[in-house]
Amino acid sequence: MTKNRLRLPPLNAIKAFHAISRHGSIRAAADELLVTPQAVSQQIKLLEDTLQVALFERRGRSVESTEAGLVLARYVEAGFEELAEGVRRVTQVKYQNRITLNVSPYFATRYLLPQLEDFRENLPGSDLRLTTMVETPDFKRDDIDVAVQWGYGDFGDLDSSLLLHDHKMICCAPDMADQIKTPADLCAQRLLHPVLTNTLWQDILVFLGVEAADISSELAFHDAATMRRATMSAMGVGLISRVDAVQDIQAGNLVAPLGEDLLSLMPKDQIPGFYLVLPRAHRRAEGIRQFCAWVCARDWSQRPD
Template sequence: MTRLPPLKALRVFQFAAESGSFKLAAEKLNVTQAAISQQIKLLEDFFGEPLFLRLNREVRATPSAHRLLPYIQQAFALIEEGSKTLEQDSFPHQLKITSIPSFAAQWLIPKLGAFQTQHPDLSCFVSTSLDLHDFSDDSQDLAIRFGSGGFVGLEERMIANDYILPLCHPMLLEQLNRGERTIDEMPILLDSSQELETLNNAFKAMFGGSSKVALQVKDSSLLMNAALNGQGVAPIRYSLAFELIQRGQLVCPVNFYWHSVFSYYLVAPESYFQRHKVKVFSQWIINEVSVIESTWQVYKQKAGLQLQRL
């Protein structure tokens, strides 16, 4: 393969040749004149001939430099054009979202119609996954994930914290109130995901030990459905259940809650957040999820809930 001159030196050469000045090139590139001179010298050593004549108070491009400049300009123009193709949105009227299953089922899908009413020009495609999408292709524009952040190589924007509280069907609470059942006798429902082990242990300790576990599932939506059907008491995220709580379909039989160690994030490559469709969706979902926090503060105070440490 033919040896190519150093790219950095070529870029310096372009600015110096176009401006006719090492000083102006240094100002544009935010480096010193000495750094410009050093890069030009590297290029002259590579080609084995001078590219600039150093005069007392100025530099002057040589005929060789004039011959070289149009090629360098064209090369960098092609590089810039190629870079822009990677940043461009191939499908500006399609918004492709990957979400964790529980959030998609219990929150996003029921509310997405309001977003589409505001933006009828956009078609929305929602898929579900617990894995973090790598964005190596055009299959997704944005990911909604529940975690502790630190999504390497991607831009992340936290949109909401969450809270976990014991919830059950009102029927079970009525049994407690009538003395037909005690807290220790309530069946326990758990999410068996490994990262929730600390929470599960704390929950079991509150409700009388591991022998009371009636059901374990690996999906928050399934856990909530089991609680809705009166199968027991479960640690459920407020973000998924707050409307059911407001309607009285789920109730809290005790007066404590936990802070979730995870939060909701929008995740994508940094350039994707500059796409119009991602911008409008991001603003919409931030506004919508703010309702969760405001209703939580009201509910927590009204119910007299006390924070428990995990």
């Protein structure tokens, strides 16, 4: 018995749909495709007739995607990304074995760099290029294959896998400890936090039963290392990654005025972490797939000394 095959629409119709979805305008789509607006409209009608579903609603000179159009647009965009990545990989020799990796500076220095030699031994033919950046990169513009980024796991349409939770500890310089006897005392201090969009202090204060609106002063830092140094210098109260805080407390450089285990019961969705992040299409490349498998298989909670 012959199976019924899905009838796929013509490529020109898909290209017209893709262009309109990005521009929100038939004329702009026509300009990109170097055809007339009438030709674009005909391709969209052909696509809607083929699929038997309305994809756009006309509103004067502009168009708005229907719910079905929004769903289809995500898959079409992913399909074009995979096609572009495939063409890049097979036509440019320099990319065939190259893996361009962008990593959060903290994760790179504290965790990844001491382990990279192990990856090279397991995949000796790979050409690994490492850059560091606090913000999530633009994978197309920055020519990045895969990234490890700090956050809460919300990276839009990108694939993400949690590698390690970044548990925090409330710390201050020893000279400031006497000023912080209860969670409410935090509001009278300058609170130090990362400049990246986050809800760390707000979530912590709510967890401790403190009104976040009462915060007197805040200071944001671009990276964790700078914030850690600022905390040691008594510039304010910092949220220090637990593995570093334990070392600093043992060395006498910092104290945890409210206790080292105060935040241990924070809800997991409020605890940031380091995530493997990349466009789904990039996993098609064998080297990137192997790198992702290597990264995800490791226990990053066991940080090398």
